[in-house]
Amino acid sequence: MRWTKPINRVSFRKLPSRFTSKISPLFLRNHSPIKSKFNKLSSSASSNSFSSSSSSQPVLSVGIVYGSFTQHATAIHDAWEIYEALNGAKVSNDSAILSVREPLSGDDFDIDSLDKSETDVLIVSTASQFGMPPQNFARFCQELLLAARTNPGCLSHLHHAVWGAGDPRWFDTFMNVPRYVDQILGDGRLPDDDGESDNRGGFCGSTRLYARGEKGEPHLDEKECISAAVWASKMTRFAQWPTAAATATSVPWNALWETHNTPHHQMVGPITEEEIMKRNSYTYDSGKKPSKFADHDDQIYKNLLEQYCVDDAGIEELRKQARRSRQR
Numbered sequence: 001m002r003w004t005k006p007i008n009r010v011s012f013r014k015l016p017s018r019f020t021s022k023i024s025p026l027f028l029r030n031h032s033p034i035k036s037k038f039n040k041l042s043s044s045a046s047s048n049s050f051s052s053s054s055s056s057q058p059v060l061s062v063g064i065v066y067g068s069f070t071q072h073a074t075a076i077h078d079a080w081e082i083y084e085a086l087n088g089a090k091v092s093n094d095s096a097i098l099s100v101r102e103p104l105s106g107d108d109f110d111i112d113s114l115d116k117s118e119t120d121v122l123i124v125s126t127a128s129q130f131g132m133p134p135q136n137f138a139r140f141c142q143e144l145l146l147a148a149r150t151n152p153g154c155l156s157h158l159h160h161a162v163w164g165a166g167d168p169r170w171f172d173t174f175m176n177v178p179r180y181v182d183q184i185l186g187d188g189r190l191p192d193d194d195g196e197s198d199n200r201g202g203f204c205g206s207t208r209l210y211a212r213g214e215k216g217e218p219h220l221d222e223k224e225c226i227s228a229a230v231w232a233s234k235m236t237r238f239a240q241w242p243t244a245a246a247t248a249t250s251v252p253w254n255a256l257w258e259t260h261n262t263p264h265h266q267m268v269g270p271i272t273e274e275e276i277m278k279r280n281s282y283t284y285d286s287g288k289k290p291s292k293f294a295d296h297d298d299q300i301y302k303n304l305l306e307q308y309c310v311d312d313a314g315i316e317e318l319r320k321q322a323r324r325s326r327q328r
Contacts, residue, residue, distance in 0.1 A: 003122030051298030058243060060120040062086060063113060064103040067126035067137020067177065074165040074215075075134070078228035079103035079125040080146055083129040085232035086123070091241045098236070106133075111147075111291040116157035120242060121209065124181055125228065127165040131269055133181075138280040141181065143291050145162060146271045148184050148202035150295035156205035159242050160185045161235060163228050164214040168264050175214050179268040182212050185251060204293075210239035211255035218260035225256075281308040 066079040080103055087100035103125070115120055126137050133141045147154050162185070164178025187202030213219055213231035225231055242247055251259075254266060290296055 003073070006271055009259065017072065044324065050292070057317050058081060059099045060091070060096050060241065060243075061118060061123045061124060062100040063108055063109070063119045063181075064100065064123045064125065065109040065137075065140060066103055067106050067134040067140070068125070068156065069127060069129060070133045071133075075127045076103070076171050078163055078165055079123075081227065081229040082125060082232040084121055085229055086236060088238040091236050091239070092243045096241060096243050103149065104136035109140055110262055111140060111143045112295070113290070114155060120159060121156055122160045122183075122185070122206070123163070123232075124160065124178070125163045125165070126177050128170075128173055128175060128177035130170070131176040132271065132275065132279060134146075135280055137177075138276050141177070141271065142273050142276045144181065144184055145202075145276070146203060146290055146295075146298065148188075148204050148291040149273075150202070150298045150301075151293055152202040153205035154293040155185065156207075158185075158204075158206040159209040159240075160206045161208065161210040161239065162212045163231060164212065164217075166215065166229075168216060171264065171269070173269070174264050174267075175217070176267075176269055177271070178212065179253075180271050183268065184210065187252065194298055208240060208248075208251045208253070210235045211258075212253070217256060217262055217264070219256045221259050223260050258270045273301070274308075276303050277308045 044134055064079050064083055065077050068075040077279060083100055083103055086098050089098050090096070091098060098121075106126075119294065132138075146248060160182075162178050164175045164180040166175045166178070168174050183203070185204050185206045186208045187205060211220055213225050213228065215227070219225035219231065241252060266285055290301065292299075292303075
């Protein structure tokens, strides 16, 4: 299914981007042209989950987080397509069933929920802009980088897969965020490594259960990956899902190009905590503690907060300064 029109016809142009980026995912779902399809899916998936529990079939808990630049961006719709394909699906030769939580933006996703008692698998759907994460994914990305740097291997209990949306016209930074997040979530290895991790700030140690999907790029035996729905559907059949019967082996970072060469490039550039916080300083709550996976006493993080992040009083002072400068 291809996305052919915006989620709804309500105009957000009069709202500042800092507010529109926090539109509730429930609003997006309830105002979507495919609302009835997702609701129908949820009912079906729920009945599947209950029936699986009655037969003592193992259930894998799956979380989906997305990063997008607008309310009708591809990455949001792709996240819901992934949800549709995975929720209630039977995997690993029907030895387990997937219970998938509704997709959330990086702002709304609680990274602490990646604890092994709550989440078995994390699916990421995100885009890039000039090689940097969307505003509603920036905090999540920064939390990953902080956890990776201060507590390497902290997500070794987790399994993950990444879907990337991007525009090849921005050639140099094409797919940079999906690729870098996939690297940091995993073991940090890039294709040119000689068995050693590229520890440019640490890595989280999650197991990659399926080759990353990148729209418009090759994927395993496909010359072109055309949609998140197709990618997720194949993932239910071919991914290395964790089960009691078998331990999943991490899929290589560059596995998507194992059969066909990329028509663009395999480049990926680093994203730093400082870059993220500098670009998104006004979205940070300086009183909010980092995730349970990070070192709360890390001095580098504290210095960055002090340097780049301002509280409500600071924002109001900046507004007053701007007003005074206009009156001169």
